[in-house]
Amino acid sequence: MSIQNLNTFDPFADAIKSSEDDVQDGLVHVRIQQRNGRKTLTTVQGLSSEYDLKKIVRACKKEFACNGTVVEHPEYGEVLQLQGDQRENICQWLTKSGLVKHEQLKVHGF
Amino acid sequence: MDDDKIFDSSLKKKKKKKTGFDIDAALAGEQAESTSKEAMVEPGDVDGDLPEDDNLDLDNFGKKKKKKKKPFFNLDELESSLPEVKEEKPPVEDPEPQEDEMVDDLDLDMDFSKMMKKKKRRPKNIDEIVADDDQAEDKENIEDMHGDWVGSDRDYTYDELLERVFEVMREKNPGMVAGKKQKFIMRPPQVVRIGTKKTSFANFTEICKTLHRQPKHLLDFLLAELGTSGSVDGNSQLIIKGRFQQKQIENVLRRYIKEYVTCHTCRSPDTILQKDTRLFFLQCETCGSRCSVASIKSGFQAVTGKRAAIRAKTA
Numbered sequence: 001m002s003i004q005n006l007n008t009f010d011p012f013a014d015a016i017k018s019s020e021d022d023v024q025d026g027l028v029h030v031r032i033q034q035r036n037g038r039k040t041l042t043t044v045q046g047l048s049s050e051y052d053l054k055k056i057v058r059a060c061k062k063e064f065a066c067n068g069t070v071v072e073h074p075e076y077g078e079v080l081q082l083q084g085d086q087r088e089n090i091c092q093w094l095t096k097s098g099l100v101k102h103e104q105l106k107v108h109g110f
Numbered sequence: 111m112d113d114d115k116i117f118d119s120s121l122k123k124k125k126k127k128k129t130g131f132d133i134d135a136a137l138a139g140e141q142a143e144s145t146s147k148e149a150m151v152e153p154g155d156v157d158g159d160l161p162e163d164d165n166l167d168l169d170n171f172g173k174k175k176k177k178k179k180k181p182f183f184n185l186d187e188l189e190s191s192l193p194e195v196k197e198e199k200p201p202v203e204d205p206e207p208q209e210d211e212m213v214d215d216l217d218l219d220m221d222f223s224k225m226m227k228k229k230k231r232r233p234k235n236i237d238e239i240v241a242d243d244d245q246a247e248d249k250e251n252i253e254d255m256h257g258d259w260v261g262s263d264r265d266y267t268y269d270e271l272l273e274r275v276f277e278v279m280r281e282k283n284p285g286m287v288a289g290k291k292q293k294f295i296m297r298p299p300q301v302v303r304i305g306t307k308k309t310s311f312a313n314f315t316e317i318c319k320t321l322h323r324q325p326k327h328l329l330d331f332l333l334a335e336l337g338t339s340g341s342v343d344g345n346s347q348l349i350i351k352g353r354f355q356q357k358q359i360e361n362v363l364r365r366y367i368k369e370y371v372t373c374h375t376c377r378s379p380d381t382i383l384q385k386d387t388r389l390f391f392l393q394c395e396t397c398g399s400r401c402s403v404a405s406i407k408s409g410f411q412a413v414t415g416k417r418a419a420i421r422a423k424t425a
Contacts (some may be wrong), residue, residue, distance in 0.1 A: 033337045035414045043408040047252040076410045108335050108409070110358030 028100050030087050042087055044080035044094075045073075048093035051099060053078045064089045296320060299363060301356040304349065311359060314348035321371050323383060327406075328366060334408035335362050375399040 028046040043092055047053060053070045059090055061068045068082040082090065087107055094100040266274075297320070300312035311332075319327040325342065332342055332350070340350035372379050373394035380395040383403075393400045413420065 011419055018418075029409050030408060033414055038353075039373050041412050041414060043410055046364055061265055071410075071412065073410055079410045108337070110336060110354060110361055 020031045025103055028104050030090055030105060030107045032085055032087055040085045042082045042085060042090060044090055045076050049077055053080060063093060299356060299359045300361050301354060303353060309350045309354045311348035315346040330406045331360060331366050334406050337411060370403055373397060373399060374401050
């Protein structure tokens with residue numbers, strides 16, 4: 001048995017890790033919003049700022065055949081917007097490309 | 111039904127052919143009509159026999175695969191038997207081929223049953239399959255399975271062992287079924303559309319009561335998840351902006367229950383939601399566990415309305 005006080009334990013390990021991870025608890029929120037009629041909008045919030053969101057959105061637009069944009073938000077950082085209900089698509093694409101782990105994804109909406 | 115249909119068609123064919131034969135006979139012989147009538151009657155008898163055979167087959171082997179094959183065989187038989195029919199001995203000749211056909215079918219069925227067995231229980235040696243073919247028919251019964259266990263000393267497959275364990279568990283205590291949690295029965299949400307742009311959630315307060323949650327909390331969650339706005343109106347129904355169907359609302363409700371109603375440890379719905387220093391805690395009444403739950407955040411909301419309207423509002 002080791003003496004606990006002599007262990008080299010970094011009390012801030014968690015803090016550093018979480019700050020590395022992402023803005024808040026490392027979750028990527030995928031939401032859907034209704035527009036007029038049967039039109040919808042998909043937003044992806046919480047992607048790490050290390051990635052170039054413009055490149056991501058460009059790839060997504062091509063992949064899902066929809067338009068999309070990156071919106072800068074003071075609180076939530078850069079947010080992806082895609083036209084239409086792309087929740088399934090974006091979840092699959094993000095996990096497949098290895099940008100986000102499956103556990104980190106949180107899908108909201110109906 | 112399907113079988114019958116197919117069979118009927120074959121029957122019809124036969125009858126047609128038979129009538130052709132009758133005409134031939136009539137043209138050739140032009141004798142007394144009584145003989146032709148006999149000929150007419152006897153094929154009918156044969157036809158009467160045929161469905162019986164079919165029924166027998168069905169009773170013996172309830173396999174589906176057979177059905178596909180059979181009509182072909184009938185046709186073949188018919189074609190093979192037809193020349194004989196033309197030789198003016200229809201009633202005598204017909205039954206024999208059918209018996210042959212029966213035998214053929216039996217063999218076929220055996221083959222198919224073997225095939226089925228192989229498919230069903232993959233992790234087995236050929237020896238075992240051969241051994242099993244003796245007790246082929248009653249494989250489905252678990253009691254026979256038990257018999258199987260007692261008799262042989264082969265290695266048991268994992269699936270078999272698993273099945274046995276669950277069987278024993280179910281026998282010993284029928285109340286506790288593994289993996290089946292307590293049923294949490296809830297009334298489905300009544301969701302009606304109001305006009306084109308709004309949705310009414312009629313039994314909103316009722317559901318809040320059954321869940322033992324503050325209506326405000328559920329309201330916050332619903333609106334945050336759906337990304338819209340809404341409010342509770344005079345007759346305690348929730349009006350949400352946007353079109354939603356009952357299924358969608360059910361989905362969201364299910365998520366709410368999973369996160370904020372059922373205990374995360376024991377899954378019991380008998381819980382209390384407390385607010386403690388700005389955080390919500392879920393206290394379970396059954397197992398006494400207490401854990402914090404995520405706060406409700408609506409997150410990023412994109413601009414979907416008219417920008418001019420927003421500008422007018424802020425300015």
